[in-house]
Every structure is written in C-alpha cells, then in structure tokens.
Amino acid sequence: MSKTDIVTVTNLSKRYGSITAVDRISFSICSGEIFGFLGPNGAGKTTTINMMTGLARPTAGSIIIDGIDAVRNIKKAQSIMGIVPDESNLYDEMDGFDNLCFCGALYGMPRAARESRARELLEQFDLLKAGNRPFKAYSKGMRRKLTIAAALIHEPKILFLDEPTTGIDVESARQIRNLLLNLRLRGTTIFLTTHYIEEAERICDRVAFIVEGRIVAEGSVSKLLGSTGHGHAIRLTADAALEPFVCELQARVPGCTVRAEPGHAATVVSKERIPLYPILQYLDEQGVSVFEAKELTPTLEDVFVKITGIEAAESRKEARKVGIGR
C-alpha cells in the first residue's frame, strides 16, 4: 500500500450460490480523489459497495480502509464512512431535520453537535424550508439530497455513493456533481458508481470499468483516454457540401482520410497531427467558407466500447435524459 492509498481492495470476490457477482477484483483509491466505478446494469457495482461498507460479506479477498481490515473489523471502519445507497433509506415518518439528527446519533455525535450540523447541511442542500416536513413528502431529488446530507453528517473521511445522479433532473444532478467536487476540495475521498460514462469523465480522477464482475480497465481518466490510439480527428463545417472536394483534400494532406458528412461537414482523420492551413486554403480557392474546425477527442465511452466491445449507446441515451450528455 503506497502512502496515499486510503482504500486497497485485493482479489475481492462475491458469490451468491452459483452466481459470481464480483470476481477477484483489485483496485486502490488514493486519499482525496474521486474514484468512479463504471459498469452496466448487473455488473457488480452495488455488490462491491455493499462489501466495502459492511452490508455484504466477501466470499474471498481483502479490503483495507484507512489501515483497518474492513473484512474483519467492519464496525471500526464504518465510523469513517459515509454511505449513500442507490435507493433512499431514510425514515419516511420522520422529518428532514430529525432524520439527519438520528443519523448523527448513530455515529455517536452528541446532541448539540448533530443539531447544528443538521441545520448547516439543510442550509447547504437548500432544504431548510423542507426541514420540518416528513421525509415521505419529499420529491425524488429532495430525497436524494437529504440522503447525501445524512451520509455527510459525521464528516466522513470517505464517502460511498451508489449511482448518485440516477433518476433525478438536470439541475439536481449538476448540484450533486458540484457538491462532490467541493467535498473533494476539502479532502474527502469519494467512491462512486455510475453507468453514466460522461459523468465519470466529468468528475472522476480515476475510474475502473467493471463488466460481469470483473475489472476490465482501470486508471486515471487521462490515461484511459490516451489509450485508445485513435490518432487525431478534425471535424469541419462549411457553407457548402464538401463531398466534391474529398479526393483533392486527401491529396493535399498526406496520410489523412476524409469522409464527407451530411450538413456540409466532413471529418478528417490522421495518425499525425493535422495541419489546417492547406485544407482551409484549398477550400477557400474553391469558394467554400469553413466556419468551424473542431478537434474530436476520444471520450471515455470510446475507451469503454473499445475495451469491452459493449455498446454504451444505451447508457448514453439514458444520460441525455438526465442532462449529462453533450
């Protein structure tokens, strides 16, 4: 374990009867980073969180959290964890404020401390007015926010979130992402699962892709983005169809491939960096104006598709609905 690792998971497995939900996964999380666990439905994300937080017993493997063996001594490890499950698990009958205070009490916070912290969190999450309404009267986004607030009441060192932005609106999802970034600034380590690749790309320092219980890729976002070997790509948008100029363009920029696209556009792909001047000059001579030349960078989705061969279009479609897609 290196000095900055706060979580080290080694060969962790979980079997339910004949189903292997998690299959010998290993990864580590550095102190103060946002670590994303990405995978499609049923990949084993929730099972992994449950094992790390004490809701499930590993079949094999080890989990070390802040120097504590979390398999043997989970109760000790739990005191530094904040946990946001995929479904809200607060008490319907209690109001927002009491829910937060109760959660604080579970972590042994004295009354005065938990009450002032609860007020602070309600304010921070814009829930002050809803503080004395029963939890069952909360909207979905409010429920998610209060659930996150409840996980933060004891100022945990490490925060686990299971799909924090699934099923809530654009604005709330954005608020939650900003909140996570702010928490990171203050030194909280964050482990989150998601199946929105764009979300992971936006806020995670490092990610692991998990498919069918196995980690298929792991690393910093920039490293994974660099690993696709796509070369370079530029997309041009002009005021006329570019179809007639494809051959000549390919001749002018050696080693490149040009593909005309609908909407007066074309994509230029090359292993080398693509010089813009020859392209613009030629098109100008032909009386065509180019409005935009945009470098296309690979996305985590490209990486994911490349590594796993799984079409992530589904997850992308869903992501658009909640406003993460571009």
Next chain:
Amino acid sequence: MKTWIAFWNIMKKDVRTYYLKPPNISWGIVFPLSWTLMQMIRSSGSVDLSSIREMLPGLIAMSVLFGTTSMLAVTITFERRGRSFDRLLLAPISLRAMVTAKLSGAVLFGALNAFVPVILAAWFVDLSEVNWVSVLLAVFLTALTSALMGLVIAVSAKEVFEAQTLSNFFRFPMLFLCGLFLPISSLPVCLRPISYMLPLTYGTDLLNSSILGASAMPPVLCIAVLLVFAILLFEFCQYSISRKWIL
C-alpha cells in the same frame, strides 16, 4: 459513550415514531378493558368487582404480549422493506448493541402497556398485598421474551403482512396454552409439554404468584427459565440477523 448515544436514540426513535401512536396504545387499553368487561358480565350477569383481582395477572400478561411481539416484528419488517434497517447495519455500533436497543424500545412499551390494567384495577380493588418488585420482574421478563419472539418472527418474515400473520399465529395459541384461561393441569396431556415450552407460561405463573400469592411453580424456577429463554432467543436472533441480513 458513542455506543450509548446511538443506543439511546435508536430506542427513543422506535418508541416515538412507532409505538406511541394512538392505534398502538389502544391495544394496551381497549383490549384489556373489553376483556375485563366481558369476563365480569359473563361470570355473574352483573358487574362483579372482586373478580378483577383474579383477572389482573392474565390481563397484564396479555397487554405485554400484545404490546411487544407484533410491534417489534412489524416495525423491523417494515424498516427492512423500506431499507432503513440497512442504516442500522451500516452504523458503527455492534450488532449486539443495536439488537438490544431495538428490543429495549419494545420491552419498554410492553412494560408501559402492562401498567394500564394495573392502574385501572387499582381504582376498584385493593392491591396493597401485591409484591410489586416481583410484578416488575415478571413484566420485564415476559416483555423481553415476547419481544424476542417478535424478533424471531421478523427474521423469518419478508413482508409486513407476513409478520402480522405470523405474530397472531403464535400469539393466540400461546394465550390458550400458557395457563391464562385454563389451568395447565386441565389441558389434554398431549398439549401440556407445549405449554411448558412457552415462556409466557412462566411469566403468567410468576404474575400469579406476585399478585394472587398462588402459583404452580416456584417463582425462582420461573425466573430462571425465563432468563434461559431470553438468552437463547437473543443469541439465536443475533446469529440469524448477521447470517441473513448481512448478505
């Protein structure tokens, strides 16, 4: 200290948000009250105050039984369904302390229930010869074993209605077999062993000896048996929770 804060708040929350709600309190008042009236009217056609004293041990036992078993079974199943029970499993408090806190709420509520018939009876009959220390002990032990049975039901049930049905399934036969209505000696021989396997039998006998001064078994034996029941049931529940609910 931290465990104590968590313990106290778990118990307080249960009592406040679940137990001290009008429909639950009514179990402790309406049921014994209607039972008493029915008995009094049946026995003489007119109201016979002296029989209140004879009925008191049975009423106390019933109030405790109704106040605890299904309460704990239903609230825990309910919290499991709503996933809020996970919160307790995720809290840095030992399973033993958490289970004890859950039990304490139900035991406390059961004990409060037990004193509803006592207070009502005190208006009509002289209770000065009652051994209150022994009543308290009997109430506590009966409430504890009944609450533990509720927990056993909670560990076996998946749905709230299942917990409710299971509670009644155990509760009603228990009332008839524990010597409350019929002395055990008048039960068919084949049913008697079952009677002696029910904690309520010992609780009732202990109440009889404390209030009426008459009992079938020595009080010390009853106390010992109830304690053994409590320990065994507690260990069983704790084991089952940790096996079944931590996946």
